[in-house]
Amino acid sequence: MAMDLLDSPLPLRFEQILGQDEDQWPPEARFLVAAYFGNVRRLKEIARSLDTNGRRGVGATVAATTYRGMNALHAAVGGLGNLAVCRYLVDTVGMDVNMWDTSPSKQTPLEHAVSGGNLPAVRFLLDHGADIHQENEEGATVLHLAAMKGKCDIVKLLLSRGAGIEGKSEQGTPLHFAAVKGHESTVEVLLEHHADVNKLVPSCLLTPLDAAVFASYTPCAKLLIQAGANVNDVNNSLARAAAEGLTEIIKCLLEAGADPNRPDECGRMPIELAAVYASREDVELLFPFTSPIPNVEDWSVDGIINHAKLENMQLMDDDAVKMRKSDLKQQGDEAFEKQDYTNASVLYTKxxxxxxxxxxxxxxxxxxxLRLGDGKKALEDAVKCKRSNKNWAEAHHREGEALMMLKEYEKACEVLTRGLELDPQNDEMDKLFWEAMKLKKK
Known part of the structure; x- marks a missing residue:
């Protein structure tokens, strides 16, 4: 698999952009490569050539020279992390250890050092005042980055220097980042430092366990389950594991008390998902723990597999699917109008x-x-709805209603504010927003 250009070493990136003949590169590019390799002599030499009139001086030219948004310090700490060049740039030249680059990635020197996996450079920057708590535009810190990259030693150093274990990023905590990337050792370190194993990502209600299961990383999932992850969380990890054929995770989830009789969002039991998408072994594994499903006539391993496959074949007929979906939606709407909310929910599920x-x-x-008084299920569906389109006002409206039922008034205000930005004329949502504001203050 080809290496991602943004993750490749700086000299290689420049080769791919500018060609292999370094002599033909702009001097600023060669300047950054010198910093990358920690060659102070070469760095000064190029700086002198760039200071054509000799008015700024070498130090000022070194500090001011950039290429593609990066300065010498970004390149140095993101490269070999040579401490001699770091000392020259920070102690002698006086470069700012917290200055963002202006490239699309918009990273601080500390982020460049973490991305490069340069522990000595990370330590040097922290010792010289680098802000360990600085957040990027998504609210992620360097600890998030180190966890995502699986830089275990750097994670330990950052935690020892007081990095926040949870962070405020809406994309998740460092534990989420490590779990979804499958960095087992990093997950272990974060758990040892008491990271919240059941922390929910606000935007999609994913826990670290969900992240590991979604990414099919069995060792990380096992660690999280052993650490006390909620195995019956919002996203139904057992159903997901069954659909993906993650046999070892299914075993761990069942041993930890996961409910095999809890359907997914489409009303399918884990054993049905295993029958269609996975293997006979998983069906056999789930069978002793699963209660008989009324519409499966032959309640046996073979009977379940045959039933699930037949049902799946029927769903593969596009015309039949569209007709069935349309009919069920109409029946659901009619049941809702008659205030038969239980039957309506069943029809929508089908x-x-x-x-x-x-x-x-x-x-x-x-x-x-909501009409049935189940705020938790209402919130699950609203979040899934918003996940499919973040700019749909109705999704924010439904999420706001669910949060109100769950007495999460502050979160409801935030969600409804966004909903009103998308649909300012929605009187019903506006009324709900002011009600949430009033209850929040009590």
């Missing part, structure tokens, strides 16, 4: 089997759960 990502259907089912 329709979602044909199209699990139908945002309107998810919003409708969320309304059913």
């Amino acid at each position: 329709a979602l089997r044909a199209d699990p990502s139908d945002r309107k259907m998810l919003a409708n089912r969320s309304r059913c759960w």
Whole structure:
């Protein structure tokens, strides 16, 4: 697999952009490569050539020279991390250890050092005042970055220097980042430092366990389960593991008390998902723990597999799927109008089997759960609905309603504020927002 250009070493990136003949590169590019390799003599030599009138001086030229948004310090700490060049740039030239680069990645020197895996450079920058708590535009810190890259020693150093174990990023905590990338050792370190194993990502309600299961990283999932992860969380990790054929994770989840009789968002039991998408071994594994499903006539391993495959074949007929979905939606709407919310939720669930990502259907089912007084299920559907389209006002409206039912008034205000930005004329949502504001203050 080809190396991602942004993750490749700086000299290689320049080769791919500028060609292999370094003599033909702009002097600023050669300047950054000298910094990357820690060649102070070469760095000064190029700086003198750039200071054509000799007015600024070498030091000022070194400090001011950039290429593609990066300065010498970004290149040095992101390269070999040579401490001699770091000392020259910071102690002698006086370069700012917290200055963002102006490239699309927009990283600080500390982030460059973490990305490069340069522990000595990270330590040097921290000793010289680098801000360990500085956040990027998504709210992620250098600890998030180190966890995502699997830089275990750097994670330990950052934690020893007081880095926040959870962070404020809406994309997740460092533990989420390590789990979704499959960095087992880093997950272990974060858990040893008491990272919250059940922390939810606000934008999609993912826990670290969900992240590991979604990415199919069995060792990380096992560590999280052993650390006390909630095996019956919002996203139904057992159903996901069954659909992906993650046998070892299924075993761990069952041993930890995961509910095999809890359906996914389309009403399918884990054993049904295993029968369609995975292997006979997983069906056999789930069978002793699963209660008989009424519409499966032959309650045996073979009977379940045959039933699931037949049902899946029927769903593969596009015309039949569209007709079935349309009919079920209409029946669901009619049941909702009659205030038969239980039947409406069942019908919407059946329709979602044909199209699990139908945002309107998810919003409708969320309304059913609200009428039935189940705020948790209403929130699950609203979040899935918003995940499919973050700019749909109705998804924010339904999430706001669910949060209100769960008495999460502050979060409801945030969600409804965004919803009103998307649909300023929505009087019903506006009324709900002011109600949330009032309750929040109590």
